[in-house]
Amino acid sequence: MQLEEKLLNGDKRGCAKLISMVENNDKEAIDIIKKLYNHTGNAHIIGITGPPGGGKSTLTDRLAKALRKEDKKIGIIAIDPTSPFSGGSILGDRIRMNDLSLDKEVFIRSMGTRGYLGGLSKATQGAVKLLDIFGCDYIFIETVGVGQSEVDIVKTADTVIMVMVPGLGDDIQAIKAGVMEIGDIFAINKSDLMGASKTATEIKMMLDMSDNMERRPPVLQVTAIKNEGIDKLVDEIKNQMNYLEESNELYERRKNNAKTEIIKLVEEDIINLILKKNESIGMLDDIAHEVAIKVLDPYTAKDRVFNSIKEL
C-alpha cells in the first residue's frame, strides 16, 4: 500500500513515517500533503502552553482520554524545550502517556527543536496537516518547554489553553506582556493546592482589564492528576470552537496562520537559494570576506545580496 493510502486509511505507522519524512524536508511527503490538502481543516487544533511546572502534559493526557470516551480521534504533538541546556525532567515527559500511546486512535509525537531541516515550525505545521488528513478530530500542540519559539508555534492553533498554577502571585506580572492575550481558555491546574481561587480571581481581573478581546476567555479550575474539572474544560473547548465557527473568527485565524506559514516558507527558500548560489559562484563568500576585513559593512552587503536575488 502506498503511503498516501496508508495515511487516508488511518494507518498509524504510515502516518508516523510521513511525519518523519516531513521532519527531514522530504519532497515526497510534502507532495502528499499538497495533493491531500483539501482533506485538512476538519481537526480542531488546540495549543497548550503556560509557565513551567503547570502540569501541561498531564492535562493534555486527561483531555485526550476524556475525548476518547466520545470516540474522537486524537493527535498530540509535544514540542520539546528550545533550551540546549536541558534539565533532567525531559526524559520523564518522553515516557509519559504510555497507556494512551497504545490506543490505535491516538497518535503521539514528541518533536525536538534541532536537527529538522527547515526548522521546527515547518516540521510541526507539516505534522499537524498530516494528522488532520489522518482523520484526527482534535490535535493538541503542547509546549514541553516554554521558549518564545514554541509559544509562537502554539499560537498557530485554533484555540489556545493557557495552563496556570495556584500561587503564581507576582509571577503573573512576570509573564511577558502579550502572552496572556494568546489564551482563549485559562485552566488553573493543581487547583487542589492552596490559593487556587485567588489565582483564578487575579487572572480574571487581568483579563477584565484587557480591552482588545472579542470574547472574555473562561477561567477554569482543574486538577488534572485527579481528573477533576476535565469534563468542564472539554465543554469549554467545544464552546470555543462553536464561537470560532459562528463568528467567522476561525477563518480569520486560519488565514492569518496561512500568512505566517507562507512567509516562513518563502524565507527558507530564499536562504536555500542564496546558499546554493554561493556554492556555485561564491557570491556570499566574497561579500562576507569583505565584511570580515572591514572594507564593507554588513548592511551594504545585505543590499548587494538582496539585489542579486532578483537575478537568481
Add this chain to the structure above:
Amino acid sequence: MQLEEKLLNGDKRGCAKLISMVENNDKEAIDIIKKLYNHTGNAHIIGITGPPGGGKSTLTDRLAKALRKEDKKIGIIAIDPTSPFSGGSILGDRIRMNDLSLDKEVFIRSMGTRGYLGGLSKATQGAVKLLDIFGCDYIFIETVGVGQSEVDIVKTADTVIMVMVPGLGDDIQAIKAGVMEIGDIFAINKSDLMGASKTATEIKMMLDMSDNMERRPPVLQVTAIKNEGIDKLVDEIKNQMNYLEESNELYERRKNNAKTEIIKLVEEDIINLILKKNESIGMLDDIAHEVAIKVLDPYTAKDRVFNSIKEL
C-alpha cells in the same frame, strides 16, 4: 555634538542613545554604523553561556572587574530570557552589577527578546558594533536565559566561555549535542562546591572524545563570587585570542558570522517587502485566503509568493 562624534569620543550617553536607536531599527543609527564600520574589529567579543544557575552574571562581573584593573574598556550585553513565562530571578539580574555600571569605562546593557523591530539578533549585532566603535577592548555577550536563540547569538562571538557547575553529573548528557562544541573555554564556576574536580574530569573526557576540534578547550575551576580563578581565566581568554589571531581562525569566524548576519538581514528585507506589497495590492491576503479555504496548499502558495518577489 553629533551622535557620531559622541560615539567616537567615548560618550556613554551617546552610545546608549545609539543602541536604543538600533533596537528600534532607526535608519540614522544604522547609517552611523555603516559609515564608521572600519572602526570596528578591535574589540575581543566574548560570549558567556551555560546551563541555568551557573552564575554567569557574577562571572561576567568579575571578569569585567579584572580587566578594568588593566585599564581595559568593557562592554557587557546581557541577553534576557527568551521564555515569555519568566520566573522571578530576572529582576535580580537586572539590578546586578551596580558598582560596575558607575564606571565610566564600562557599558552595561540588558536586551530583552521582544519588541525589537528586526529582532533581538539584529539589535545585539548592532549594539556590539557600536560598542566596538565606542572603543571597548572587550565586549561580553552573556545569556541570562538559556534558549536556543540566545545561544545562537552567543555563537557569533570570537570566543565562547561555557560556564558549568559542579555536580551536573548526568545533566551533561542532557546538554544537547553540538552545544558543548561551541565552548572555547570551559569555566566550572562554584568550584568551592563538592564534586568540582569530578565535573572537570568529566568535561575533559567529553572534550577528548570529540575529534572535530582544532584546539582542545581549556577547562578551569573558578569561584566567581570569591574571585577565585578569575586571573587564570583572563589569561586563557588572552591565550584564546592569540590562538585565533595566529591561526587565522579569527578571520574565519568573523567571515562566517558575517555570512549569518547578512542572510538574516536579507530575510528581514524580504519579509518587509512581502508585507509592504501586501499592503498595497493584497497579494499575500488573497493567497492566504485561498489557503484558509483549502483550495490552495501552503507549499504551492509559497511558490507563488516566491516567484512574485522577483517582480517586486
